[in-house]
Amino acid sequence: MGQKILVVEDNELNLKLFCDLLRAHDYSAEPVRDGRDAIARARDLRPDLIVMDIQMPHISGLSIIEELKADAELKAIPIMAVTAYAAKGDEERIRDAGAEGYVSKPISVVKFVKAVEALLGR
DSSP: OOSEEEEEOSOHHHHHHHHHHHHHTTOEEEEEOOGGGHHHHHHHHOOSEEEEESSOSSSOHHHHHHHHHHSTTTTTSOEEEEESOOSTTHHHHHHHHTOSEEEESSOOHHHHHHHHHHHTTO
């Protein structure tokens, strides 16, 4: 397996889809179902990329992105937000929080993979 990707997503179907897609493209995908565990898992895994759902129970993906980007050890890890929020201004708000990439749900498989490859320099 290749580069490590932390996938933070509370929806089981989306989590499985994202992880399966990444693994099919020779990435090592590490699932995280609860956003409250994302920071600790990022510290443990030191992923090459984080795929972050924005709308989750308990904690917002935006809050997690801001916390990751405020952490000296984790801020260099690129983050790709994946969200059903696709209203005007949402992408800008997500990028302002620190996400380097953005893909709206429902995802296009091709667009998802291309966004991952672009962030990882493939």
